Amino acid sequence: MTNDQINVQLCSTRKEKPDFNNLSFGTVFTDHMFILDYTEGTGWHDPRIVPYQPITLDPASIIFHYGQTVFEGLKAYVTKDKEILLFRPDQNMKRLNRSSTRLCIPEIDEELAITALKKLITVDKEWIPNVAGTSLYIRPFIIATEPYLGVSSSETYQFMIILSPVGAYYKEGINPVKISVESEYVRAVPGGTGNAKTAGNYAGALKAQVAADAEGYSQVLWLDGKEKKYIEEVGSMNVFFKINGEVVTPSLNGSILEGITRKSVIELLEHWDIPVVEKQISIDEIFRAHQEGILEEAFGTGTAAVISPIGELFWQGEKLIINNGETGSLSKKVYDELTGIQTGIKEDPFGWSVKVE
Structure with missing residues (x-):
């Protein structure tokens, strides 16, 4: 047509x-x-x-x-x-x-x-x-x-x-957001509609989001629906962690939305020869990495926010402060590169940008 x-x-x-x-x-x-x-x-x-x-x-x-x-x-x-x-x-x-x-x-x-x-x-x-x-x-x-x-x-x-x-999706903009890890409710399970972008997924997430808002947290980090231990995604973003020099993101398992910004970040990191791994990762592993001093950064990715650094995770009464609550160097580099390509400021070696007229 x-x-x-x-x-x-x-x-x-x-x-x-x-x-x-x-x-x-x-x-x-x-x-x-x-x-x-x-x-x-x-x-x-x-x-x-x-x-x-x-x-x-x-x-x-x-x-x-x-x-x-x-x-x-x-x-x-x-x-x-x-x-x-x-x-x-x-x-x-x-x-x-x-x-x-x-x-x-x-x-x-x-x-x-x-x-x-x-x-x-x-x-x-x-x-x-x-x-x-x-x-x-x-x-x-x-x-x-x-x-x-x-x-x-x-x-x-x-x-x-x-x-x-x-304007910015989060009032914090590129400044780090605070995220609450949800332990009671679940967003999706493999075989459900978690990997589809459909309204019911978001309506079902509102109860947890309202509770997080009341405690001063911008978003909810969802765990898997079966064991409630493996990290899946944030309400409006996929999530990445930099641990001991390696970037890790939960693998697509049928209940995680296949984010386009997520895909772009993975391709960008590979282009930069930065180690990036898609795998199952538990919330316990993240807290343990923090205790060992090797959790360097965390950030969310999505169309609305592009890149949103995570400065704090709250889980079962414990606060995990990441990178002193500051924007990490990798988060900032990825944000600058993606927004630069999107706005035509930076060269687009991937052919991602499409001219309207």
Whole structure:
């Protein structure tokens, strides 16, 4: 599908844009959105860009009752030369389809989705902030729209893309965050939906997140659902530890989201010849490494935060302070390199950046 096949309905009145020097995360949205419909027997059809607006659904729509939905998150950046760049959008659309397969949602044409995304960004390009540390957050998602109370997959869907100019995900920015290790609740188990980006995973995590917030912690570090001893991921990030010169991250086991920033960090570290290992690692091993003085750094990776250093872990009444609560040199180096590639400041030897126009 080409740009010419996407119907564009421009809004008659543009919204007032926010102060790009004072952006929060995910609270304001651009003038337009993309919509694509799916009907059983017809497939995906009627691609269109329309003014940003509420959507109307039947109260019996399957999304409301059985949570059949998937989503993605990526960003657009504007360079000093006014070019608009996306970071590995093909990986996001591949993951969207993997999530869809797990939730019995029909796959979308990945090239069509990227074409639509580029077109939407072009229409709303004035919304891309150009202040350091900001970006245009992109949220593609699919919802089941058939009105039916039987437990089954829907016969109709909508694929939508909305855009939001954002600042830092965490108020700490690149400064270290404090993370609480969750010992009571679990996020996912192998064979479940933990490796799919679906709404229910996040709703089920809210109880633990609320408790962590009350204690002054930014996020929850989840342990495995079976033994509650092996590290999996943080609520909005994959996690890495630098132990005695080696970087370790939990291996993908079917219940961990396959992060695109995670994948990029691994490839970047390998490019730098820094030892990096994907393996099962327990929370006990992390505390033992800290006691032995060989836990050098910890950081999370994700689209929203890019790199977020971890300065403290709290587990079973004990506080583990990492690198004196300061940003480590490797965390900073990875952050600078990734954000440099994303914003066009640094050379991209991997071909990760994709020009919008």
